[in-house]
Amino acid sequence: MKVLFSNPPWWQGQALYPLPNGSHALVHRAGVRAGSRWPFTFYLPHGPDEWQFGSYLPYPFFLGHAATWCARESGAQVAFRDSIAMRESYDKYYEYLEAERFQYIVMESASPSWDHDKGVIAEIARRLPQTRFIVTGPITSHGEALLDEAPNIQATVRGEYEKGVIKALNGANGVVDFDLLSVAEMNSAPFPYFDDIIAQRYCDTNPHGQQFPQAQVLSSRGCPYKCIFCVWPATMTSNDPDGGGKRIVRQYSADYMEAFLTELVGKYGFRSIYFDDDTFNLGDRHVEKMCKVMRKLNVPWSAMCRADTVSFGMWQEMKDSGCFGVKIGFESGNQDVVDNIVNKKLNLEEARKVAFEIKRVGMTLHGTFTFGLPGETAAQMQDTEDYMASLPLDSCQKSGCAEIEGAPLHTLGRTANLKAYPGAKLDENYSRETDGQLKIEKMRALQA
Template structure:
C-alpha cells in the first residue's frame, strides 16, 4: 500500500494590486496566514510537522511505501504537488488539517480524488468538527477521520486496510460502513518511548525555523516532551489533540542521541525545543542540558518555549551554561484575575522576576500576550500593554484571543453569543478578530493589538536609540566608514518604528539619506524624506536577493551609494543573510547594523 502524508499547499497568489497570502499549518499550534507580495513561497516562520514526520517513520517501519510531502516547506505550487501525487499514485492520502485551512483542504482532497480514482483520504489535525458524525457524513471528500493524537491510530488504520481487518478495532476513527457513519473510542495516549524518531528530509532541513527568538538557521527543531498539566481555556493541542493534561517525557538520552544523529547529517547552527511547555519538569530538562554539555553540544545555541513562573535562578544559570540562548515565555495578561479566569494559574510576580533574571544573565526572552480574553477590561488591557513595555524583552507577540472549536474558550464564547463569524478561514489567530467580548467589539480588539505593538516598539526604540551612548557610537562608526556628503541607503528590514527612528536620527548626520523599502511601507517615510529618495520594490514581499539583485545593482550605479544601514528586528542579526546580500549589492559596505536594543551589531 502506498501512502502519501501531506502538508498540502496553502496559499493565494497576488492579483494586481492586491497581495496574496501564505499559510502555515502542520506543526503550528496557531495555524495562520500572512500577506504574500510575490517571490518564492518560503521564508519566515516554518514549524517542523512532527506528527506527519513521526507517522511516516512508524508506517515505513511497518513496511508501507510512504511519501512524506511538506508542500509548505517546499514552497511548491499546487500544480507541482498534483504532479507529484500523480507520479506517486498513492492508495491513501493523509492530510493534516486545521480550523483556518479545513475548507480549503477539503476542496484539495476532492480534487485529488477526482485525479486519482480509487484514492482514499484520511483527515486529521486540529479542527474539532471533524470528529462529529453529522459533519463527517456530509463530507464525501473524506473517507476516514482520525481525531486526537493520530500517529498510532494511523498505523492501526493502515494495517487494517492492508489486511482487510475490522475497522472497529482502530481507535480514534470515523469511517463509513454500509452507508452509516461509525465512530470508535479515543484510545489512551502512548508513551513517547514507543515512537521512532521523526523522518527528516535533508533537502528541507534549512527551511524549518522559529523566528521569534533569534536562533540562527539552519535550525533543528526537537520535541523533548508532549502535553501540559495546566488548563488554559484557549490552548488547542491539550484540548483537541491530547484530550488531557497528561505530561509525557522522552528519555533524555534518546533526546540527545537524536540531536547528535541529526548534527552528523546536517550542519545545523541552532536547536529549538518546540515542546508545549518545555520546563514543566525542571529535573527532566536539566538532565537533557547536562547531557548536552557533557557531549560538547553546549556550543550550539538552543531555545525553547516555557513558563517563566516555573523557572528558578539556579536552573536558568545551568541551562545557559548548557547553551540556552533564548526562551519564549507565555504571559498572556498583566492582570492576575484575568490569568486565573483563563486557567493559566500563573504567579505574575514570579514571571516578572524570572523575565528580568533571564535577561540579566544574557538569555534572550520572547514574550507572548493575548488581547480580548473573556474578562478583559480597558484597565486590564492597559495593564497588559504596560507590563509588556516594562518587561522590555527582546521581542514579543500580541495576539487577539481566538476561540478555536473544541476549546473551553469556544464553548464560552458560543454560549455567550460572542462569536462574530464561523467562517473558519478567519480563525487564523493573527490580527483579525473572530469574536467580541462583553466589553469590546472585534474592531476594538484589533485596534488594541495595533496599539499594543506600537506602544511597545516606541517605548523600546525610544529607550535604545535615545541613549547618548548609542548616538555617540553610531556617529563615530559612520564617521570612520564614510565621508560627509556621502549617500547612505537605509533598508526597511525590521520593525517599521525602528527604521523610522533611525532615518530621523540619520537626517541630522552629514550624509544624504535614502531608503530602500517595499512599496507598502512608503507612506510612513513620506513625512521624513523627499519621494525621490524612496526606492520602492513590489516584485517580492521581502529582501530576496534573487528578485532584487539586478534592481539593486542599477540603483547603486545611478546613485553611487557609499554605504547601507541595516535595521535588525532580532538581537544578533540571525537569519538576515539575504537582507545583507541586498545591502551589499546596493552599496559597497554595510556602514552600520542596528538592532531593537540600540546596539551596533554590524
C-alpha cells in the same frame, strides 16, 4: 500500499502592500497549518513555487512522527511531502499526486484551514477517485460530522495519530478515537521524518539568537495547564475540550533525545536547536536531563517555557548548557484576565521577577501575549500593553485570540459558559475568529 503524509499548499490570494515611500509591493497571503498550534495566514513577499528563507515556518511535528512510525509498523511504502515548506503551487502538488497515485493520503487540519482543505480534498478526489483520506488534527473534534463534509474520507483520527493511522490503514472507518503513545513507545519510536529538501527550511526567528539552519524538536508531549485558547493539550495530547478534565504530560528520555539530536545535527548540520514543547521546562528534573544532553551536543539551543515551573537557579543551568533564549507565555498583563478568563494559573508579579532573572543570566526573552479574549475589556488590554512595557523583552508576539475546534474557547462558543473560566463571556466586545493573525489585523485596523 502507498501512503502519503501530506501538508498541502495553502495560498489565499495576493494583494498590494503599501510601502513607506508611497509605492506598493505585491504580496501573497499564505498559511501555516501542521506544526502550528494556531494555524493562521499571513503575507509573504513571494508566491507559489518561489520559496525564500526567513518567514515563520514550523516543523509539522505530529505528521513527521507519524510518517516514520507508519513506515515501520505498516510495511507500507510511505512518502512525506510538506508543500508548505516547499511553498509549492497547487499545480505542482496535483501533478505530483497524479504521478504517484497514492492509495491513502494522511492530512492534518484545523478550523482556520478546514474550508480550504475541504476544497483540496475535493479536487484530489475528482482527479484520483480511488484515493482514500485519513484526516487528523484538531478538526477531528467535529467527530462523525466531519465525514459528511468532504468526499472519500475513510477515517478521522483524534489526537496524536501514530497508532490511529495504522488502525485506519488496517480497515478502521469513521472516527478513530484517542490512542496515545505510551512513554515506552515514545522512547522506542523511530525519529521523525526529515529529508534533504525540507530539513533546513524550517524557521522561527524567536527568541533572538537563533542560528540557521535550525532544528525544531519536541522533548515532551502535553501540558497540564488549561489555557482557554490552547489547542494541542486539549485536542492532540489529551481529550479535554472544556478544561475540566485530565491532561497528561509525557517526556522523552535523555537517551532518546541525545541519539535523535546527534543524528539530526550530524546529518543536516543544524546550528541551533529549538525545543517547541507545549511547555519545555515542566520541572527541574527534565530540564536538568536536557541540559546534560545539550552540553554533550554543544549546540546552541532555545525553548518554549513557563515562568513558574522550575526553580530560580535552573535558568542559570540552562544558560550554562548553551541555552541562549526562551519564549515565555504571559498572555495578559491583567491578573484577573489571567486567572478567570485564560485560567493560566500564573502570578504576573512572580513572572516579572523571572523575566529579569532570565535577562540577568544572559538569555534573550520573547514574550507572547493574547488580545481579544472573551470578556476582556479595552482597559484590561491596555494593562497588557503596560505590563509588556515593564518587562525586559527582546521581542514579543501579540496574537488575536482564535477559536479552534477542541479547545475550551471553542467549547465556550457552543455553551456560552464554562466553569473553569468564570470570566470568559461572549459579550458584544468579543469577536469570534478562527485565524488569530486576521483577528489582530482587524483589531489594529479598528484602532487606526
